[in-house]
Amino acid sequence: MKLNEHGLLVIISGPSGVGKGTVRKALFEMEGHDLVYSISMTTREPREGEIDGIDYFFVSVEEFEKRIKEGKFLEYAKFVGNYYGTPSDKIDEQLEKGKEVVLEIEVQGANQVREKAKDGVFIFIAPPNKEALYRRLLRRGTENPKSIQNRMDKADREFPLAHQYDYIVVNDEVTNAADRIMAIIRAEHAKTERSIYKYKEMLEVK
Numbered sequence: 001m002k003l004n005e006h007g008l009l010v011i012i013s014g015p016s017g018v019g020k021g022t023v024r025k026a027l028f029e030m031e032g033h034d035l036v037y038s039i040s041m042t043t044r045e046p047r048e049g050e051i052d053g054i055d056y057f058f059v060s061v062e063e064f065e066k067r068i069k070e071g072k073f074l075e076y077a078k079f080v081g082n083y084y085g086t087p088s089d090k091i092d093e094q095l096e097k098g099k100e101v102v103l104e105i106e107v108q109g110a111n112q113v114r115e116k117a118k119d120g121v122f123i124f125i126a127p128p129n130k131e132a133l134y135r136r137l138l139r140r141g142t143e144n145p146k147s148i149q150n151r152m153d154k155a156d157r158e159f160p161l162a163h164q165y166d167y168i169v170v171n172d173e174v175t176n177a178a179d180r181i182m183a184i185i186r187a188e189h190a191k192t193e194r195s196i197y198k199y200k201e202m203l204e205v206k
């Protein structure tokens with residue numbers, strides 16, 4: 001995947017319950033951006049209020065596994081018993097149009113994307129502390145105690161992975177976290193290796 005002349009592939013990842021989804025929504029509510037959200041596919045049951053084709057594409061295990069065989073995912077992972085994956089169609093098309101394509105995925109999937117898209121922008125969302133994570137999972141009210149425990153155990157294993165990311169954004173306040181991500185996107189566009197080709201002629205030493 002060649003991103004230089006295009007939009008950025010932005011990967012927002014981190015432990016479950018850290019508020020990735022809320023931060024991502026706040027990011028999309030900000031003005032003056034050219035972001036496109038990559039809607040994931042999952043085999044998990046829809047939660048109350050979730051809409052097929054907006055929050056996720058909800059499919060059966062058979063359908064998901066068929067798509068794996070057909071190579072239709074940029075990445076996919078099994079997370080606490082369900083499949084989640086990023087459909088690869090449309091991503092390149094959107095990037096070529098200059099859109100920033102935002103993935104909000106868990107860490108195994110982010111590792112796969114890192115292998116395929118070296119110049120993606122990898123952002124790890126971290127909780128201010130572990131208690132905050134536990135409280136958020138509890139407050140969300142969508143998980144049973146076993147699922148909360150599974151997600152906390154998983155988070156313990158995932159925190160050290162933050163080292164592999166380009167940026168760490170602490171989700172102390174949702175709007176602050178979204179602001180920081182927007183600042184990162186702007187700064188990434190100005191990075192020399194991404195923007196120099198536009199000015200090459202002008203900057204060429206005679």
Ligand code: 5GP
Pocket residue numbers: 014015016017020040041044075076077079084085086104105106107108109110
């Ligand atoms: P939830 O069940 O809470 O909606 O999502 C569980 C986890 O799966 C979250 O960490 C979420 O970010 C992640 N996730 C959502 N979509 C994808 C995807 O397409 N690929 C991967 N690898 N993880 C995803």
